[in-house]
Amino acid sequence: MKKEIPLLIVLICGLFMAIQFFVPNEASQFLYRYALDWVIVIGVFALALGIWSFTKVSYDKISRRSENWPYAVVALIGLFGMIFSGFGFFGGMESYMYKHLFQFIVVPIQATMFALLAFFITSAAYRAFRARSALATVLLATALIVMLRFNPFLGPLGDPIGAAASWILNVPNMAAKRAIVIGIGLGMVATALKVILGIERGYMGKD
Amino acid sequence: MIRQIVWLFLLALLLAVCVQAQEPPAAAPGMPAAPPSPPTNVVVKDAPDDAGHAVIVSWTLSADDGAGRRNIITYRILRAETPAGPFTERGVVGLGTSLYSDKGTDEESDPNYFQNHKDFYYKVVAVTTASEAESAVAGPIQAYGQWYNVGRTPVLIAVLIFTFLTLFFIRQAKRGAYLYVRPLAGIEAVDEAIGRATEMGKPILYVFGLGTASDIATIASFTILGRVAKKVAEYQTSLIVPCYDPIVMTVAQETVRTAYLDAGRPDSYREDSVYFVTQAQFAYVAAVNGTMLRERPATNLYLGKFYAESLLLAETGALAGSIQIAGTDEPTQIPFFVVACDYTLIGEELYAASAYLGREPLLLGSLKAQDWAKAAIIILAIFGFLAATFGWPEFVSYFRVTN
Numbered sequence: 001m002k003k004e005i006p007l008l009i010v011l012i013c014g015l016f017m018a019i020q021f022f023v024p025n026e027a028s029q030f031l032y033r034y035a036l037d038w039v040i041v042i043g044v045f046a047l048a049l050g051i052w053s054f055t056k057v058s059y060d061k062i063s064r065r066s067e068n069w070p071y072a073v074v075a076l077i078g079l080f081g082m083i084f085s086g087f088g089f090f091g092g093m094e095s096y097m098y099k100h101l102f103q104f105i106v107v108p109i110q111a112t113m114f115a116l117l118a119f120f121i122t123s124a125a126y127r128a129f130r131a132r133s134a135l136a137t138v139l140l141a142t143a144l145i146v147m148l149r150f151n152p153f154l155g156p157l158g159d160p161i162g163a164a165a166s167w168i169l170n171v172p173n174m175a176a177k178r179a180i181v182i183g184i185g186l187g188m189v190a191t192a193l194k195v196i197l198g199i200e201r202g203y204m205g206k207d
Numbered sequence: 208m209i210r211q212i213v214w215l216f217l218l219a220l221l222l223a224v225c226v227q228a229q230e231p232p233a234a235a236p237g238m239p240a241a242p243p244s245p246p247t248n249v250v251v252k253d254a255p256d257d258a259g260h261a262v263i264v265s266w267t268l269s270a271d272d273g274a275g276r277r278n279i280i281t282y283r284i285l286r287a288e289t290p291a292g293p294f295t296e297r298g299v300v301g302l303g304t305s306l307y308s309d310k311g312t313d314e315e316s317d318p319n320y321f322q323n324h325k326d327f328y329y330k331v332v333a334v335t336t337a338s339e340a341e342s343a344v345a346g347p348i349q350a351y352g353q354w355y356n357v358g359r360t361p362v363l364i365a366v367l368i369f370t371f372l373t374l375f376f377i378r379q380a381k382r383g384a385y386l387y388v389r390p391l392a393g394i395e396a397v398d399e400a401i402g403r404a405t406e407m408g409k410p411i412l413y414v415f416g417l418g419t420a421s422d423i424a425t426i427a428s429f430t431i432l433g434r435v436a437k438k439v440a441e442y443q444t445s446l447i448v449p450c451y452d453p454i455v456m457t458v459a460q461e462t463v464r465t466a467y468l469d470a471g472r473p474d475s476y477r478e479d480s481v482y483f484v485t486q487a488q489f490a491y492v493a494a495v496n497g498t499m500l501r502e503r504p505a506t507n508l509y510l511g512k513f514y515a516e517s518l519l520l521a522e523t524g525a526l527a528g529s530i531q532i533a534g535t536d537e538p539t540q541i542p543f544f545v546v547a548c549d550y551t552l553i554g555e556e557l558y559a560a561s562a563y564l565g566r567e568p569l570l571l572g573s574l575k576a577q578d579w580a581k582a583a584i585i586i587l588a589i590f591g592f593l594a595a596t597f598g599w600p601e602f603v604s605y606f607r608v609t610n
Contacts, residue, residue: 023354024257026323027352048453050456053479060479110488110490114489114515117519124543127546180554180555183554190576193573195426202431202432204461
């Protein structure tokens with residue numbers, strides 16, 4: 001029963017969601033929205049589990065004096081500092097402290113992390129575009145054409161390079177992308193079928 | 208001379224009168240302007256393939272639409288609960304437009320609420336700069352929801368065919384038929400990567416990305432995590448699974464715990480090996496990158512749903528010297544993984560990975576069905592190309608999903 005009941009729930013919910021896609025009626029829409037509300041409710045409860053997990057892992061690191069344990073202290077201060085500054089008795093999410101912590105610490109740190117992407121793209125491109133084989137050389141040439149199309153100093157070469165770049169993006173690139181997307185679509189349907197039919201059970205903790 | 212001037216004056220006067228007679232009379236101040244021709248043949252019908260709360264109004268354009276001095280500027284669409292009115296405006300469309308979808312909401316408290324199963328009457332008003340003309344009243348019409356979306360019939364047929372193929376090949380597999388599946392380098396490297404981590408005495412990092420438990424990529428990744436965790440337990444290596452989503456964390460904990468149990472090493476399982484980090488994208492990246500640089504895992508597995516963080520993670524892993532295997536169904540992130548990782552599962556290969564790792568007939572059967580479906584799509588694409596080239600464009604319309 002421990003296995004059968006979850007499988008039955010998955011079968012019923014999976015079939016309902018599949019059928020719902022073809023039934024636009026109001027009752028079907030209501031049930032769909034109701035199911036989505038359940039996902040949100042479960043997510044809220046799971047977040048409490050997540051905070052507990054994070055706190056426990058960090059606390060264990062501190063109590064065992066594991067390597068780099070001071071980072072865990074900073075992480076816990078950050079977590080509980082933001083939670084408490086957002087509480088009502090500190091003025092809620094409109095309070096001076098909460099807004100300033102968010103605007104002047106969280107946002108710049110996140111922007112910094114995102115900005116690192118530019119440097120990582122450069123290092124990844126350096127590795128990818130080294131002409132070590134015939135295929136790598138084709139990749140290098142293609143990348144050069146696509147990147148050069150934005151270069152304003154090309155003069156009369158600008159138009160043919162722009163046209164070549166457009167062709168690369170719209171024909172071979174688009175064809176490959178569509179092939180991947182079709183494969184993904186089929187794979188999704190196949191995996192959904194396997195889950196509904198109880199063939200794939202990895203999400204239950206056992207395959 | 209004077210006589211000639213008088214004749215010229217009379218001639219000019221006569222010409223002016225003639226020209227004036229050919230033009231429609233301009234509205235004199237205080238007098239109503241002559242109205243344009245009204246729209247005709249107003250037809251109202253329930254909007255198809257929806258939950259109701261919408262009606263489609265169509266009409267024949269006014270004869271003055273795009274012509275003459277009474278040129279139409281807009282059409283106003285009016286609605287009432289009785290043929291006599293009062294009519295209220297539901298929308299305005301520009302000249303040359305002969306169709307309007309009057310769509311409301313299903314919330315009774317909303318001012319734009321559109322009640323289903325209730326009679327409504329419509330008329331269309333042609334508007335010029337100076338006047339307007341109303342059509343005859345059309346209706347009654349009721350909006351109602353349909354029980355089947357006709358526009359999605361091609362999807363239904365495709366799903367039914369694919370389901371049949373999947374069930375057929377699963378049955379074949381159960382009967383013991385040999386099903387060949389091409390090898391995937393990324394999957395075959397998993398065992399090697401776990402072995403390397405064991406030899407080096409370093410952990411394996413498993414990252415789900417930003418997907419939730421309801422994403423197909425994450426569901427496929429759970430199965431792969433189960434297989435990896437079992438191997439890890441057998442080899443007595445350590446595993447680190449930092450999670451972005453708390454539900455994913457809960458399921459992953461259960462998956463890893465069961466894998467250790469199956470491997471006969473439940474005592475080796477550490478609950479804190481699968482932990483929640485944060486639901487902020489770049490804070491999650493910072494935490495995982497920090498783990499990579501401090502713990503120096505021998506192997507990094509990125510399997511699931513990834514967005515802008517893919518390259519940030521994979522490049523840091525490359526800098527840390529780890530073997531990296533990635534797989535995602537996000538087409539825009541695949542190139543980043545291809546350049547930064549040793550092996551990449553492209554798109555559907557991620558879903559297929561669990562079947563490859565287990566070699567179970569039931570799972571292999573669904574892979575075979577996918578291959579056949581892809582073959583069918585390729586044949587249809589070629590046929591569509593030929594049909595469009597040789598003058599049969601309607602062929603494509605059989606596959607069009609309208610809503």
